[in-house]
Amino acid sequence: MDFKLTKEQELIQRTAREFAEKNLLPQVESIIEENRVPDAVIRDLKDLDLFALFMPEAYDGAGADYQSYVLVMEQIARICPAVAVIMSVNAVGLAAVEIFGTEAQKKTYLPPGCRGDGVLSFAFTEPGTGSDPKQITATATRKGDAYILNGTKRFITNASFAGPIIIIARETETGEVSGFIADKFCDGYAISEPWKKMGCQGAPLYDVYLKDLAVPAENRLGAPGKGFRILKVALALGKIGISAIFLGTMLAAYEEALRYAREKTHRGEPITKFQAIQMAIVDMAMKYEAARWMTYRIGYLADHAKDKGDILKDSAMAKIFVTETAVDLARIAVGVHGSYGLMKDYKVSQIWRDVIFGPQVEGVSHLLKVLVAGEILKG
Amino acid sequence: MNIILYSERPDLASELVTAGRAIMDICGGALQALTIDDDEQADFLAARGVSVHRVRSDQPSPADVAQLASAVHQTAVALEADMILLASNRRGRELAGRLAQKLGGGCLTDVGRFEVLDGRPAFSRNALGGAVEDVRCMETGKQVIALTPHSFAAAGVATGPGPVSDLPVRLSPSLVRLKETIRKGADAVDIEKADILVVVGQGIENKEDLTKAAQIARSLGAEVACTKPVATDRKWFSEERIIGLSGKRCKPRLALLLGVSGQVQFTVGIRDAGAIVAVNLDEKANIAYVADYLLVGDLKTLLPELVKRFSA
Amino acid sequence: MGFVVVSDHGKEEAMNIVVAMKQVPDLKMIRIRDRRPLLEDVPFMMGEIDRSALEAGAELREALKGKLIVLSAGTEPLEDTVKEALAAGADEAILILDEALRDGESALVAQVLAAALARMPDVGIILFGEGSADNYSGQVMARVAEILSWPQVGYAREIRIEGGVAQITRSLEDCEELLEVPLPVAVSVVAEIRQPKTPSVTGILRAGRKPKTLWTLADLNIGLNGGAPVRTISRLAPVSSRLGQVIGSVDELVEIVKAKRGPS
Incomplete structure (x- = not known):
């Protein structure tokens, strides 16, 4: 067992940190204000090969691994979680195409996705049925050389970028669930206004409307009926990204609280002299540390799993723990700030609004616990 | 101990006179100064009561440190010097290494002070980025010591001038051609000499507040200096005004630090x-x-008030 | 226009650019206890100013048509530390590893680097930082130049190479000097010469696969006769004699400043 980063991992982490501090930090306010990440940010991420970490170089990825991906996402989210959310969803789309796609699909969709000029989106959740794969209502009807897709997908990230969207839909003929790669902004594809949400601004969520959207038959992802397999892999990998993102917000909250505690004086003494604050600092440090190793470990598991779907239980547990603990930690961090923690001038107030997204996205905690319980208790 | 001293700058050379005399107080010996193709400085130093050798080179090239080292080296050999004192400004530091190599001796740059240890001088300089201070002794017969500017008081005019003599040296042709010297214009301040400094750190976040800091400096009759990032990242000042390990070491009577966090690489420059x-x-x-x-x-609210109060 | 050095035979000759790197402890990680620095577990890194020198060197590569080689002398972790330079664009590394180099004593390091340079073919220029991040002594460049009988220029803010000649702007306290020096030359640079670039992920991943040559002191025929020329007697954090008094009001501050300012 070795808990040390390799020199390469250390340097990749530093590259992400330098990028986040030099490039993202000055723009965070305007990203939140405009609820939009400028294209230049994605271009700059690509220039440092941070945008598609674990994809092979042959497809314009960085050729690194999931462990590096986790380290990078943590550092990006520490400064601007929205950018990391866009990266995470793109990564899920890329992985799905790489694992299940045909060579032609890979050649078409992976390089632009890795470069950031064709950012991928992934559409699974629906308004009526939420994230229950068994109840998917979006339909795909075979008609000659094409599938005709209909339905509504809810809370979809990256839906406004040019680039493909992977849609999970039920084939009307067989009743089986399959995956499809559709190009956005063609006839039959429309999106809503972005949802007005309380945090993570910059990565807007949309509803996606599919109305007789024609997808060429060769754009079906994997064999017919492989939808659940695709979903299992996508969910397993998506939780790695989300865990790393909220690990990054934890780090940010902890650092903010620590800094404030050192600066703030009460009766001429820094408040770190008071035991109540000391306890809070230790609680935050422990929570971050526990979450950190759990997150890094699922990166390691993903690198070593032949079938990425196999790590779903572990990544779900990590995701539940990290996102719930991130909320706890942020609560403590706000507490350390006293009333100032509520003010927009203090970064911790934004972190508080961001951090609640963790347990509520990419499978809410309760749903995931049901899934994990099933895994633990089976046979 | 046979000591010779050299700096191209007369003000720094006169500080070396003071330091050299203090070392002689410890070890005994003789102190001599040398100037290179600079008769004006020779007179200036002689007036400080020190014996001066005017080095005359056959082909002077003051920007060529190899030649400079050769000239000082020949003099050191001729005068059988054990210790060469230099100023630790940029020219002096560059010279120190080359000269020490020629002499086969040890070398310390950026020495701020020394003390007596077993009857010989032990020199203090910062190490580990200023986190610690090393005390070091020289183990070689020949040694080169470069002293931080303004660590020692300049020697005053003595009652009787020291003797001046000429000393010719032979140099090989210079490989370094000085095409142009560009004076640093309006911003050529010497914050090391300032009695009062107002130091701007990264806690001053915009140019408006910077203007207020400058106003306060004017009211106090102070020079403005800054921490490294303010000059190198924000580019608000030239590097002349940086205080710290890679900038200047200053010892003003009073320093007013505005928005300075106090990292160790900075504090080494203001410690004194x-x-x-x-x-x-x-x-x-x-x-x-x-x-x-x-x-x-909060400086945003405090600065306007300070401007008002100090200008009153 | 790209410049190519022409040898006596009229054949085009590439010249290599060498950047000297010193591995330094991560200064931000050093803790002090009882005035003593705690260095265990403090990771090594490439000094910030060496990263600037490397960036400056990378720009000269085109003019010299040669390789960018990082040269460093130190102890074991150096093999790992040098990956920073290789990730940031150096083509290959030459490392001299020996326990005797632990203290990084200037005279010994200079001797080692000069011996290595003497064995490296076609070196046109060697770049150093103006001083190492930890000790900031700034001797090694000049010592190396002296051993090799090369010209030297310290505190370079700009370097251009054309026609086998380097045009270097030296930044001094009160002036700048524009100098012309033939190659090979030893140069130290100030941090302003170039901002260090953040290395890309693929650059980092390729670093470990770039050529690396390891030498020992014995390979360079360097014996350790006699002790170091300088002995460190103590190494302690300075004691602050500052009052550290928190004051409560602007009034108080104004009063103190006026009192300390003295008559003017």
């Missing part, structure tokens, strides 16, 4: 100030260690 007064919001722990008096508060 008379009184340090700081106004800061951030990182209380560090700056409290550095300052005599600390006002904790």
